Amino acid sequence: MLVSGDVLAFALKSGTQVALRRARADDAHDLIEIQRQVVEENVANVDDHIDTVEDCRGRIASTDPGDLWMVAEANGHVVGTLRLMSPGPSFLKHIRNLFIDIHEDWRGQGLGTALISAGTEWATANGVEMLALSVLDSNPRAHQLYQRLRFTVTGQTPSLVKRPNGTYSDDTQMILQLCRDTSMREVEKRKDEPS
Numbered sequence: 001m002l003v004s005g006d007v008l009a010f011a012l013k014s015g016t017q018v019a020l021r022r023a024r025a026d027d028a029h030d031l032i033e034i035q036r037q038v039v040e041e042n043v044a045n046v047d048d049h050i051d052t053v054e055d056c057r058g059r060i061a062s063t064d065p066g067d068l069w070m071v072a073e074a075n076g077h078v079v080g081t082l083r084l085m086s087p088g089p090s091f092l093k094h095i096r097n098l099f100i101d102i103h104e105d106w107r108g109q110g111l112g113t114a115l116i117s118a119g120t121e122w123a124t125a126n127g128v129e130m131l132a133l134s135v136l137d138s139n140p141r142a143h144q145l146y147q148r149l150r151f152t153v154t155g156q157t158p159s160l161v162k163r164p165n166g167t168y169s170d171d172t173q174m175i176l177q178l179c180r181d182t183s184m185r186e187v188e189k190r191k192d193e194p195s
């Protein structure tokens with residue numbers, strides 16, 4: 001699912017048709033507008049850097065085939081984005097870090113739910129075992145979304161984020177366990193047992 005060219009379609013409660021598909025180079029302008037909104041809003045744990053069009057196109061083009069950059073398109077514009085990105089090290093290859101942003105005019109209509117549900121389906125089909133994310137405690141809408149989708153809290157870091165104006169935000173780490181190779185975990189346990 002969601003190999004290049006695949007499109008998933010659904011209707012919002014308002015009746016507006018939305019398409020979920022992989023990001024393309026010509027999405028850059030819309031993606032930068034969403035990034036600008038989220039940076040200015042200051043509720044998410046994102047860097048305050050805003051991409052140039054070239055930066056954004058480069059990031060889309062260099063997305064690893066084992067990762068997912070999905071967008072929601074409505075009325076000819078990208079109105080939401082979800083990225084599931086490998087953390088990097090080889091021993092974390094079974095995990096994807098989740099990043100989601102919805103255009104401010106399109107929130108509260110189920111788009112976040114739809115993007116994460118489609119991303120979870122892609123991840124499961126592609127052998128990803130766990131989704132991981134971190135969310136600021138000053139972001140109740142995101143907390144509500146993740147809790148409803150059964151993400152569980154694995155840790156909390158007080159004052160992780162310090163803004164240029166000197167204010168701090170606490171951060172919560174969450175995971176969604178998709179599957180687990182329990183046979184391998186048993187092998188590890190047996191190795192630790194005294195012989």
Ligand SMILES: CC(C)(COP(=O)(O)OP(=O)(O)OC[C@H]1O[C@@H](n2cnc3c(N)ncnc32)[C@H](O)[C@@H]1OP(=O)(O)O)[C@@H](O)C(=O)NCCC(=O)NCCS
Nearest residue numbers: 044100101102107108109110111112113135140141142144
């Ligand atoms: C967080 C975000 C991705 C959610 O997307 P969305 O499309 O609004 O999500 P949904 O409509 O599917 O669900 C939103 C939920 O938040 C709830 N909600 C809305 N405002 C809320 C508030 N002020 N406090 C608590 N919950 C709130 C909604 O009721 C809904 O939950 P419910 O369906 O259980 O009632 C979106 O708001 C966003 O992009 N925010 C800015 C960027 C961001 O915070 N990204 C995540 C960083 S971790």
